[in-house]
Amino acid sequence: MMGSSLAPVIIGLILLQIHKNSECHTIEVTPDPGTIVTFSKKAAQAADCSVCNGEGPSQTCSSELTLTEPQTTTVNFNCSQPGDVFTLEINQEIDCSLGCDNIDVTHPDTTRFIEFTRMFTWDLKVQSTKMVQLDFPAPGMRQIKPLELCPNKHTYTLLTYQRSGPTTIGTFCRNGTISRIKVLYKGRVSLEVAKGTDLNPSDFKVSIGPETKALVEVDAKLPRGQSLTYFFTPNYAIGLFSDERIKWNFAVEPMHNSTILFQDYTAPECQKKALLIEYTLGDKTVLTKTLKDDQPANKQGDFSLTLANCDQKKGTKGFSLNFNVSVIRGGSPYLCTVDLQNEDGLSLQIENKNPKSYCEMKMNSVVQENIVVPAGTKADLSFLDCPVEELQLTGTKMIECLSGSTCAMSGTALNIPTLDTTLPVPLQRFTWVLRVPDHRTVDLSLPQGNLHQSVLEKECYERVSLLVSESDGSNIGQFCAIADSAIQKIQIKANVSITAVPKSTKDLSQDKGAFLKVTLGPEILENVVYTISPLDSKPTYLATPNWPDGMKPSSTVTWIVNVPQEYRAELQFTNVSMPKCDPRHTAVEIRPLNSNGQLPSWREDQIVPNMYIQQQSFYLNMSNCEPKSGSFAVLSKVTLQKETKHFIGIILAVVGGLLILLIIALIVGCVIRKKKKPKANRSSIFMPRGNAFLPGNANFPKTRADNESHVYASIEEPMMYGHLLDKDQPAANDDNGAWSNGHQVDMYRPFMGPTDLIPVITESLGDYALDRGKERGGDSSFLNPSNTFMPGRPCMPQLSQSSLSFEDRRMMTNELNTFKSFGDINPIRLSTEGSRLQPQLDSDSDSCAEPEYEVAN
Structure with a gap:
């Protein structure tokens, strides 16, 4: 009975052991040349997981494995989660005993070992009388207490090896004030990266430092503005060894005051000499203090702090010190208050244009790199050592229109609201942001006059120019008001931002007039529509949005060009940039304003004519495609020419009429001249009971009674017999000129x-x-x-x-x-x-x- 009951238990234990042996993890490791890779078991871990090297009977397993050869090695773990048990260390040795200069220390690629806690170590060595110098990239390193963890899970530790034994210089995190550390003779830098954390490499440089008697020398650059930085002596947990020297060099920004404060310290028991605390100020002034003295406060300029430990009694606790350096700005700040509670939608921004200056700005006692006063708030501002020319004040006013029925935007004049006069900086930019409801269009125009779009051929040099953009940031153009402007109105189918930029004025708040007038119109099909009335004196330039850069993809723009009567418009395309499109095309179209006839149009793969002449008002429409490469940008100009064809026609008609009259006059003159030409042989005739005359005489001496003007070749019968016709018919002598055509005629009468x-x-x-x-x-x-x-x-x-x-x-x-x-x-x-x-x-x-x-x- 007992044998039969033990058999299942033995079989179960065998199966459990086989299952455990099957739960293994295998990786391949290839060390870099000069690199040592070590897998070591963490302290207080179970002994049922080992690391093995080799295969078959020659395989060896232990709690630690070291690989030195630069060849691929298969490493087996007889547990499924070896990262919980083992730590991976990658070590490199840098020997500068024979000389080295600025060696860049890099991190090996360990992305395959992310399941382990990784420790990167670099062993450094120079001559015994010199120092190993470590330069860290900006923003430097920050010292922390021992056993404290860094926020990014990348913790650095610096050790130095002396005759008395290894000394921990300190534990550091990134993003601090320490830019350089120099250690005597030999040292080690280690970087610990927590399990499951990607390595964020931060290379540093290694070089040989100068000769010194100090164990460690730390260079720190204190930040600008108000700050508080902590420092710790080496071996802070157990104390500094006897007769060791440590030096800190502090760089302080100009116009800043620094103060040293000892937070916590452990005084040594000295048997020879005394603990030395020495300060060397920027002007070479040397101050000597004790642990109980007040340390230097509100000092300007760079300084150094040197600690020299005494020869302390054996078996006593060593010297340790925790101190901080606080930095504040010197001088008296300029104070002012900004109240925006009574101005709807108005916010202010103050920016320091020179980041290298020593300007310190505060809002409500908090240091700010850039001050933003939100709309509808009140803020106390402080400016310390801030030159006016290095500050920029901008204002933004939000004008929202929630719906078409409740919108009060239409008819709004864009002017600059009154600002607090106590602001120390003039207003240099002001932006209006217009938000309109869907299916509405923003119409922009001047209260008086027209707008001009700034182009290279004719730029805006007025006191103020207006930069118009869509809400998505795409630029439409820069505009200004000049005497010979031609743009009557700009219509934009989107939310709009308009920024006033001064050209010659120093303070925009001094301009009290309205810059633009805003109205709301129905939705348009194009993105932008311009209404243009060209002048007959100078050409009018038409530039696509975002000129000279290209229009945004799949956008359209239209110009409505009004041509006055008796003028014609010469449209010239002066600068054209075409993209490569697929599958759609760009288009340039011209259409008369009052006609629906065939439209002249051109695509990106066609040549746009240099000039096009229009006899009447017209549309100029351009649309962009989805460019594969290149950009769509067109600059054109419209020039008006006086139309002279009507006057030429009138002049030609008058001249033609005069020529015809002149020809008729010449012919009549010739006829009269020929008829009056005297005969070669004159003769007289006998006229019974008449007057004698010469045929060549110009005067024909006949009266109507005896000349032949009443002799007819034929006589109409109605004239002869009209009185015998029907009595109802009018008499011949009452014809009222019907038969005689208004001239005097004779009646035939019988002889x-x-x-x-x-x-x-x-x-x-x-x-x-x-x-x-x-x-x-x-x-x-x-x-x-x-x-x-x-x-x-x-x-x-x-x-x-x-x-x-x-x-x-x-x-x-x-x-x-x-x-x-x-x-x-x-x-x-x-x-x-x-x-x-x-x-x-x-x-x-x-x-x-x-x-x-x-x-x-």
Whole structure:
């Protein structure tokens, strides 16, 4: 029974041992050349976990393993969490006995050993009469009490090896005032990094220091402003050995006062000499004190403190001291109070522009590098040794519009509120932050005049310029108000910040006028819209937002350019920078203001024309893509030119009319001149009962009664027989100018017979044949009617019956002069008084020729 009951217990113990042996941890370690890697078990740890080296029968396991060869070694732990049991130490030896200069001490890469507590140690050695000098990078080291831990879990310890034994110089953390430590002969620097903490390397330099009698020498640079720094003597826990010297060198900022205070100390029991406490001030003044004396206070300048221990009695506790050095600013500060409780949304910021200066600023008795007085608060400010030219005062006013119905922003004038006059620094910048509701647009304009955008070709040099940006920080541009400005309004679809920057004024608070007027408008599609009215005297420059840098991706800008009547706009692209886009493109479009026709546009892969001319107001729109490389930036300018085409047309029309009139006048003059040209052979004619005249005479001596202006080639029947027509028709003499076209005309009346007796001329018609003219050379003093603009004289029939003095006997004596019989013509000679000799024309002639006359004898 007993054997059967022990068997399961034995089997269980065997399985448990196998399970424990299976819980092991294996790592590979490759030491650097000159480096010693040691795994050692922590104190008071269980003995059931060992570190093993090797494999098979040759494997050895112990509580400590040291690796010195620079080769990869497999290390096994027979427990699953070896980091809880073992500590990893990595040691390097630096021997400067034969000389070394500024050796950079680096930390080996131990990222694979983060599960262990790591100890990095460096053993340092120089000649026995010299010191090992350690220089730590800024901000230096800070000394702490023994067994105290550093906040970042990186703790440094410095040891020195003397004949009397090892001495702990101190324990240190980073971010302190100690910049250099010098130890005599031999020393060791160790850095302990806690388990699970990433190593934060902080290299330091090793060099050979000067010869000295001191065991340790510490250099500390006290910080600027108010501070309190603690220091401890070596071996602070057990005390300093007999006859040891320690020296601290303190560097104090100018205009600062330092005070030494002994906090805690243990006085030694001296058998020879006495404990020496000696101060050497910056002016080489030497002060000697005891432990119970008041130490130097409110001293300016650098100083050093030397402690020399006495030859103390054996078996007594050594000397230990804990002291601090406090630093305060000297001088009297300037005090003022800022009250912002009565100004909504206003905050102030005061910045020291020279970080190397000795200015000390306080707000409510707390030292501040930069002072920020929040909106709606009250603060007491203090300034000590702060030159006015090194301070910058800026103000910020928040103007929020929660909703469109309750928003009081529209119509707001942006001016600078009144500030406290006791502030020691002038106002150098002021920013308005405008927050608007969604689907609304901020409209910016001047109360009077227009804005100008500052570009390299025409920068703003006015007293104050305005930097306009969107709420995301993207810059829109810098603007100012000058005489020849052209920007009437800027519309921005976003929250806006506007910063007033002085150019020539020293204090912005002295400007009491409004810088801008803010109104709210409906939402726009573009990010920014400019309304431009160019001047005819100078060009107007149009720069994309954030010029000369590129527009932000996927943003748009539009200029509405108003072109006055009788002007044309010359749009010139002076500077164009195009990006590489994918997949969308940039676009530059031009569209007339009152037209929806085809738009001229260009992309980033097309050449933008140098100049484009617009005859009317137009839109200029530009949109950016998502650039893969490069930036989209365009600078253009608009120049107005006087439109002269209407005046040229009028002038040309007037000149053309004058030319036509001149041509007509020349032609008429030529005709008149030809008609008035005198004949080569003048002749006179016999005019019965008339007046004799010369044909070449310019004056035609006829009256209307005896000239031929009433002789007609044809007579309209209504003129002759109008009185026989319907009585309802108006009489011929009442035509009111309908038939006569407004001119005086004669009525045909029947011939009633001769009124007097005139002898009948018996000359034959043959005497006046046209052949006579040919015999005389064919010269005629009258122009052919076809060569003039005047109508031809009426052609008279060749036969004698065509004369008005001819009467056919067959005609009845009635008003209609109808024929009473048929047969041959039976002529009746009426009279010779009113008749004239009618020339006979050739039968083949189509026109009537003037007869040639001879002078009557």
